[in-house]
Amino acid sequence: MPLPLRDYFKDLLAHYGPQHWWPGESPFEVMVGAVLTQGAAWSNVEKAIRNLKAYDLLDPGRIHELDEDTLALAIKPAGYFRVKARRLKNLVAWFVVRHGADVEKLRALRPDLLREELLEVKGVGPETADSILLYALGIPSFVVDTYTHRVMTRHGLAGEDTGYDDLKETFERALPRDAALYNEFHALIVAVGKEFCRPTARCETCPLRARLP
Numbered sequence: 001m002p003l004p005l006r007d008y009f010k011d012l013l014a015h016y017g018p019q020h021w022w023p024g025e026s027p028f029e030v031m032v033g034a035v036l037t038q039g040a041a042w043s044n045v046e047k048a049i050r051n052l053k054a055y056d057l058l059d060p061g062r063i064h065e066l067d068e069d070t071l072a073l074a075i076k077p078a079g080y081f082r083v084k085a086r087r088l089k090n091l092v093a094w095f096v097v098r099h100g101a102d103v104e105k106l107r108a109l110r111p112d113l114l115r116e117e118l119l120e121v122k123g124v125g126p127e128t129a130d131s132i133l134l135y136a137l138g139i140p141s142f143v144v145d146t147y148t149h150r151v152m153t154r155h156g157l158a159g160e161d162t163g164y165d166d167l168k169e170t171f172e173r174a175l176p177r178d179a180a181l182y183n184e185f186h187a188l189i190v191a192v193g194k195e196f197c198r199p200t201a202r203c204e205t206c207p208l209r210a211r212l213p
């Protein structure tokens with residue numbers, strides 16, 4: 001029997017309304033944000049992106065040429081800034097050297113091969129890769145995170161040890177292949193995860209309480 005994930009989506013959308021993700025003025029800005037947001041609050045990512053814009057650095061060629069220390073200072077508000085500077089340089093090097101910093105070239109590739117390429121970039125894990133595919137490029141690749149895992153396990157739709165790819169596949173099998181739907185659904189899961197499905201669950205008032213087993 002197909003999982004009732006569309007009903008989860010309807011409940012969440014009715015409660016929260018559209019989330020308008022991902023805030024970013026260009027695909028490249030979203031790519032940068034996908035690296036900076038690793039383990040960081042979005043408000044801090046915004047500060048780092050504001051810095052990059054203020055120094056006129058939000059450009060693939062400029063970041064590619066920039067030394068890592070200067071980049072690290074510019075993105076300091078996002079935390080783990082030295083690690084993230086290296087990761088960002090790796091991602092941008094791949095984008096510039098391999099694909100000529102051309103977003104359309106990325107979109108023209110086979111999505112599964114593009115995902116593999118992204119996962120080969122040091123510092124890009126599945127969540128970052130799928131965020132880039134979905135939110136920067138509009139390619140339907142469902143993004144999974146800690147909130148997704150928590151909601152799914154608490155509702156008996158996944159096991160504690162269900163891994164990233166299995167969870168992603170569960171969503172992609174249950175839903176039509178639709179980037180707008182994946183975009184909104186992931187954003188709504190983050191919203192419910194932050195407000196209700198916290199380490200201590202707040203089920204009494206949660207919009208998904210009727211879906212509990």
Ligand code: SF4
Nearest residue numbers: 154196197203206209
């Ligand atoms: S808070 Fe409770 S009802 Fe809401 S998603 Fe988590 S487990 Fe489900």
